[in-house]
Amino acid sequence: MSLARALKASPTLFRVGFAGAVAYRAELLVWMLSTTTPFVMLALFSAVAAEQPIGNYDQRQLGLYFIATFIVRQLTGSWAAWEINFEVRQGTLSVRLLRPVHPIIGYAIENLAAIPLRLIIVIPVVVGAIAYFGAGWLPSSAVKWAAFAAAALGGWLITYLINVAIGSLSLYIESSVKVLDVYLVLFFVFSGYTIPVDLFPGWLATLGEWLPFRYQIALPVQILTSAHDTEAVARELVRQWAFVVGLLVTTSVLWQRAIRRYGAFGG
Amino acid sequence: MIDVRDLRKHYRVHRRAPGLWPAIRSVFSRTYETVPAVDGITFEIAEGERVGFLGPNGAGKTTTLKVLSGLLHPTSGDVRVHGHVPKDRDDAFLREIMLVTGQKQQLLWDLPPADTFDLNRAIYDVPRAEFRKTVDELVDLLDLGSLIDKPTRQLSLGERMKCELAAALVHRPRVLFLDEPTIGLDVNMQTVVRSFIRTYNERHRATLVLTSHYMEDVAALCPRVIVIDKGVLAYDGSLEQLSRRVRPEKHVVLRFSREVDAADLEGLGNVVTREPASVVLAVAPADVTAVVSRALARLPVEDLTVQNPPLEEVMSELFTRSRVEREAAS
Structure with missing residues (x-):
């Protein structure tokens, strides 16, 4: 299906995807509770920062960082690897x-269709953060908001494409769920989801620079909290989108090769 | 038109003995075996034809259907469906075909079938007016009524299968691959599904390729059958000819008004089954008239029918012969 035709069909695909996502109300509630890791990290870091700042982060900055982390994670989440593994098996x-x-477009639309649902919990958090911290931390111009949108989209694409690549591996190694576990460990460490990346010691920070994970969470968070100047934002966005292009090519090739091994098991 | 030349699909299968030690050993060293699921079959199917794919479990029927529908890449051979190479799965090909399996479903589990219909409308880019007309026709033919507004998970197996068929036909495919479409359905629902499939074929001149373990499905729907056994073509032709070739005799079924002794049946033919007041006789076609006349003259016949041997028996006989021939050849 051409991209134009996929776009034409996308309102229905989004509507059906959204309807599927809200079909189970109890599961929805449990899922909301499972997304609170940044708030747990905020409580831990805040307790430590009560004595003195951690690196450049005082309690207020940590609060803003983890709230922004929560928001970005909601906007950039993907579970395609798990879904592909399940469907292959x-x-x-x-x-x-x-x-x-x-299928790469199909999974993408289904993942994106869940974002409106996620906004149900993101919006109250944003309103609460503005009430508590004021609105001064948010991007102050349309250009900065556009940069955030580009970074969030890039972050989602990296997350999604890594998921599809891991899912494709299930066609080679029968199940790639354990590969997903390894990825999640790296993601939690290097993305900035649990620890701000600028708190890493030198060698770990250098390693993180060369990996794509920081562009999934840390970059959009830094842009949302106005932690970078314009030049740094532009430079980082270029690097982020270079990862997007690289992953797009790699994942497409991997998928095309992997799908030849599909056995269409069971019936 | 479906054109298949020397199709082969071989799987690489990991083998290991049961138990702890073989399990540990398999972590370090594995034994693989190549299994020929389909091993060089050739056939053609004309547009609008209804063809039954028959064979025992593991014969290669479903594998062939999956290759024809583009799900599996063949190991070798040339396959074309309406001029398309299925494994390329180009858009034009996917718009012309549909594979319906009795064991896998495309209906969205948590949503009503109407949502799946609408999803397929968008995916296949069916104009809304045409979509409404098609859905109305399908609802009418399959008697779906209010079923399409209930969540799929709350439908019975038969109701789901009817909705599954409707969802598969929203874009009016020209080629329909049906893999065990009546599996698990009660007799009444099987009849409904068969009748619907036949109507769809006649109304839209769609090509139909069907696999089923229910011989009634094949007998009711398919003038032509292709029989595969162990991945090899064992027969391609009409059901009638198949019966004649494998089991040429007729079955004369007699029901009596009172009990009849075995001695009274002597000289009438081979007794296939006998009960006190009924008997099934296997009789050569040329002798049927004489046997019927003799039976009517000397026995208290209340009811009489002449039938072909059951298809199940014909198939069983065919598979046995084909296995014996293969073993003899090897």
Whole structure:
């Protein structure tokens, strides 16, 4: 399916994806509770920072950092790796392959369709943060908001494409759920989700510079909290989108090769 | 038109003995075996034809359907469906075909079937007016009524299968691959599904390729059958010819008004089954008239029918012969 045709079909795909996401109300509530890691980290770091700042972060900055982390994580989440693994093992990937929508586009739309649902918990957090900290921490111009939108989109694309790449591996190694576990460990360490990346010691910071994870969370967070100047934002966005392009090519090739190994098990 | 030349699909399968030690050893060293699921089959299917794919479990029927629908890449051979190479899965090909399996579903589990219909409308870019007309027709033919507004998970198996068929046909595919479409359905629902499939084929001149373990499905729907056994083509032709070739005799079924002794049946033919007041006789086609006349003259016949042997028996006989021939050849 061409991208233009996919866009034409996308309102229905989004609507159906959203309807599917809200079908189970109890599960929705449990899921909301499972997204609170940044608040746990905020409580821990704040307790430590009560005595003295940690690096450049005092209690207020830590509060803003982890609130922004929560927001960015909600906007950039993806679970495609888990979904592909499940569908390959169950043979239900066949249904997707029979439709004239490329599965990579199909999974993307389903993942994106959950974002409006996530906004239900993001908006009260933003309102609460503005009430408590004021609005001064937010981007102050349309250009800065555009930069944040680009960084959030880039962050989502990196997350999503890594997920698809890991999912594709399940066609080679039967299940890549453990690879997903390894990825999540690296993500939690290097993305800035649990620790601000500028608190890393020198060698770890250098390593993090060369990995894509910091562009998933840390960069959008830094732009949202106005932690970078314009020049640094532009430089970092270029690097982030270079990762996006690289991952897009790698993932597409990997998927095309992997899908030849699909066994369409079970029925 | 479906054109298949020397199709082969071989799987690489990991083998290991049960138990702890083989499990540990398999972590370091694995034994693989190549299994030929389909091993060089050739056939053609004309547009609008209804063809049954028959064979025992593991014969290669479903694998062939999956290759034809583009899900599996063949190991070798040339496959074309309406001029398309299925493994390329180009948009035009995917718009022309649909694979419906009795064991996998495309209906969205948590949402009503109507949502899946609408999703397919968007995916296949079906104009809204045409979509409404098609859905109305499908609702009418399959008697779906209010089913399409209930969450799929709350539908019975038969109701789901009917909705599954409707969802598969929203874009009016020209080629329909059906893999065990009546599996698990009660007799009444099987009849409904068969009748619907036949109507769809006749109304839209769609090509139909069906696999089923229910011989009634095949007998009711498919004038032509392709039989595969162990990945090899064992027969391609009409059901009638298949019966004649494998089991040429007729079954004469007699029901009596009172009990009849075995001695009274002597000289009438081979007794297939006998109960006190009924019997099934296997009779050569040329002898049927004589046997019927003799039976009517000397026995208290209340009811009489002449049938072909059951398809299940024909198939079983065919598979046995084909296995014996293969073993003899090897």
